Structures are given as C-alpha cells and as structure tokens.
Amino acid sequence: DSGVTQTPKHLITATGQRVTLRCSPRSGDLSVYWYQQSLDQGLQFLIQYYNGEERAKGNILERFSAQQFPDLHSELNLSSLELGDSALYFCASSAGGLAGGGSTDTQYFGPGTRLTVL
Amino acid sequence: LAKTTQPISMDSYEGQEVNITCSHNNIATNDYITWYQQFPSQGPRFIIQGYKTKVTNEVASLFIPADRKSSTLSLPRVSLSDTAVYYCLVGVGEYSGAGSYQLTFGKGTKLSVIP
Numbered sequence: 001d002s003g004v005t006q007t008p009k010h011l012i013t014a015t016g017q018r019v020t021l022r023c024s025p026r027s028g029d030l031s032v033y034w035y036q037q038s039l040d041q042g043l044q045f046l047i048q049y050y051n052g053e054e055r056a057k058g059n060i061l062e063r064f065s066a067q068q069f070p071d072l073h074s075e076l077n078l079s080s081l082e083l084g085d086s087a088l089y090f091c092a093s094s095a096g097g098l099a100g101g102g103s104t105d106t107q108y109f110g111p112g113t114r115l116t117v118l
Numbered sequence: 119l120a121k122t123t124q125p126i127s128m129d130s131y132e133g134q135e136v137n138i139t140c141s142h143n144n145i146a147t148n149d150y151i152t153w154y155q156q157f158p159s160q161g162p163r164f165i166i167q168g169y170k171t172k173v174t175n176e177v178a179s180l181f182i183p184a185d186r187k188s189s190t191l192s193l194p195r196v197s198l199s200d201t202a203v204y205y206c207l208v209g210v211g212e213y214s215g216a217g218s219y220q221l222t223f224g225k226g227t228k229l230s231v232i233p
Contacts, residue, residue, distance in 0.1 A: 043223040056219045104150045109161030
C-alpha cells in the first residue's frame, strides 16, 4: 500500500459526459501528479501540482482540468468524454518541492481509476 | 518532445541477472533517472533512482554513463515474482514553468521470468 488513495476505483460513463476523479496523497506529501495509461500510449504525464499550484503540465487535453485543494487532495476533471478517453488514470504523490525537477522526487502511485467511456 | 526508448519485452530464467536499458536523448540537466515496476492492475512502484555513475539498493542497481543519454537497470538473480513491466522515467526540458517541462515514461519493458 503506497498510502495514496484514489476514488472511484471504476467508472463507466457515456460519451459527452463529465467525470471527476479524486486523489488523496500520502500524509505529508505536497506534490500530486496525474497520469493516463492506455494500451497504445503507455503512461502519459498529464499535470503536476505542488502545494496547490500548478507546477508542470504534460499532454493534458483542454477538455481535462485539475486542481489541488488546501488539504492537498486533488481532483482531475474530464469533460466532453470521448471513447478514446477510456484508460487507467493514476495519481501519484511526492514529498516535494522538486529542487531539480519533477523526476527528482520519488513518486508513490495510487491504485488508479479505470475509466470506461461507452 | 524527446523520446525514451526501451525494449518491448525480455525473457529470463530464474536466478539470472537481467539488464534493461533505456535511452533518453534529451534528459533535463538537473533531473534524475528513475525506474518503476508495475504489476497488472496496479500503480507503478519505485525501484531505484540515480543521477550519474552507479547506484545500488537492496533490489537493483542502476548504471548511468557520463553523457546520461541512457541508463541500465540491473536486477540480480531474478525470481518469478519479478515478472512485471519496468519503466524508466526522466524529466525533459527546463523546469521553469508550466508547459516547458515534461515527465516522460518509457513505453515499458515486459519482463517474463521463466522457471
């Protein structure tokens, strides 16, 4: 158990809908990362927050948005869903401030949310 | 955006040493190279991390040449429980603002350990 929790575990929805995925980081961790994992694209970095502020942005679609709240939990909002958005979405957390960059910190991954868009 | 390249799959017998290499041609100057292990339907799990030369912990070693354009994960004496997908992770670009820095995972190497 990494200490990172994600809800829900599974989500089935229809095209055009909007969903919210939730992540609670490990106790004491200030950074949260979101990743999308699909069979054809592998693990894709979406976005990172540090202590409530956006720190780095990856290949996140404009239909997707995220935020980190004062209690450090984070939510990933996916809207106007398409079939191709079906994937595993992972949240990870790390302790820090990333002195040298995002991959300097050890990231602890949650169990993921499996999103199926029908 | 720079690419990270790993072999798609590898087979090994139990008890052998396994070396998995990742090429990363545009790693950020101050970034570390990190390797993760992933079992089916689970999140990736940290194995080892390094900046240059050699790092060893209780489960693996990591070799990084001076130019840092590649890294090699070494798993000594693998067992059946090491059957998993192994990913390298690097940072690319300058960590100076949103959009200019990317965390890039390799596509993963599926290691199958044979009894």
